[in-house]
Amino acid sequence: MNSQLECAMEGLIKVFHAYSAKEGDKYKLSKMELKNLLHGEFCDLLAGSKDPLVVEKIMNELDENKDGEVDFQEFVVLVAALTVACNEFFVESLKG
Structure with missing residues (x-):
């Protein structure tokens, strides 16, 4: 059985x-694939x-090597960054 963290990592990769498998490399x-990912997975944050x-x-910001695409490491x-921001919000809300 996988741990919660292993499952989270697997989910991130999947x-x-x-x-990323939709077009090109x-x-x-690609820019369009990133846009689709952001809208599909972070819709509430983008709203x-x-x-x-x-x-x-x-x-x-993500495309560090400026090749016009975002690889897994850049992603x-x-x-x-989003996880850190969410954690900071969570911690502050607990202090309430």
Whole structure:
């Protein structure tokens, strides 16, 4: 039986590859694949943004090697940053 953390890691990998396999390099997210992933998986977080260029800005921040695509390592940076932000919100709400 896998631990909760192992299951979370497996889920992260599966989600990435479900979106990255749609077009082009199946191991990287194109801009459209990233947009679809963000809208499909982080819809509530994106709904709070009024910036029409939010996906473009996220792509530019994540694409460290500037190849126009987001690989798994670059994607994990986004997930880690969002996880830290959510944890900070959770901790603050407990202090209440």
